[in-house]
Amino acid sequence: MNDMSWKKLALPLTLLLGGCATQGGRTSLADTMARTRIVDISHPLTEKMPVYPGGTLMSAKLKGTVEKDGYYIRDFTVGEHTGTHVDAPAHFAAGAKTVDQLPVESLAGPAAVVDVSEKAAQNADYEVTVEDIEAWERHNGPLKPQHIVLIRTGWASRWPDEARYGNADASGVLHFPGVSMAASQLLNTRQVRGIGIDTLSTDPGPSKTFEQHRHFLSGGGYHIENLADLSALPADGAYVVVQPVAVQGGSGSPARVLAFIPQ
Template identity: 65%
Template structure:
């Protein structure tokens, strides 16, 4: 996981400061949020994988294609042309991905592309069972310890699956019949998160639905409620259950069903 210490990224600072001042999961302000100036020395953790032609893809996905169009030596400048699928690499699923007429990626309200992170850790369960399905009980256990989820939350599911990236065979974990095996969320969990009105759900696997689910019930439920997904997140181990603030930056592709994204977590400095 890559970190950029003591450096703020280009982003509307006033919006970020205001959002950081909202109460945290337990009804209290997250560490440092009472003094928004903590962002001036914040640690910034990148939660997105670099886009490469070799990165793992969901079956049928479009890989990154790159062609050099100009070089400094020959043309006086370096420039390339690239093609990529909307759902390749670390990316955002817009509501329109499974809900006709819903918001496309360019229509996701900017204020919902940021917010406090609620990190639900199921690495132990996923290590024992690659088909582990995150249940409402997992979410409720988090809430008992950290307080009720709030509408401003972005819920991140840490399964530990990012450790398999970029080995596509291990990351897909397909069996002899081609069925994928990796953790995901149940529809009941999606329904609970929609009841909490959280902004987004992110996960460190190929899909928020479990790999064995070929009908995408979680996608159909959660995206129809107006939230969005983050998939193929990088290692989440540096994030605490509460206290991190996320900024999600998908490409603003007009009418897009989704788009590759960079995702950043802001953490109070340890100093």
């Protein structure tokens, strides 16, 4: 990442830190907010949304209403891997960190948005390649350990249509884009904090072995799956904050994911 890119990151970074030092003194939080756009790149949890086969749909039960009880309240049940969610290393690596054990500093970082939407439009089973990652680096500089890599396939446009999003064929095999093992190995070598994608899984739809999951999670990184539309994010220069619920011992958790984009 070049010096200008890091300067662009200063605004969303200082937004989180409450202001920054400048030549003339301090930039107020209000001034920083005024120059920063915040985009929600996660889907809301609903009772009707696509889930990976075998996953748990959200269900909600009304417990009280304002009219009857003076307050509105519900109980809800949801799977650890329902909706926009984080896969902790423990999801596929025995003895690895659970979602509540992820270091908080790893849940925020500069976003590297790798756009393969045109390729995915031509091939539903497209797998992000080493060349895709290296092309991003040629334009934006080398990936750093602080980066969170977000894969834009364009699949979010199919949400919440379960049939189109899962894209199963007549045999029940899913077809959606994912990350190749070679690209996963490169990202592991770069020691990036996490990989996010706007599909049901970082492994391509037809995968039955989840090799990419096993590889990347065993290296200590995490996944973010079912991201919402990433088209508002620049390839470089946004800052992402990932907010999973700290479920003790959790293999993962639904998450709110926010992107801070300097204007």
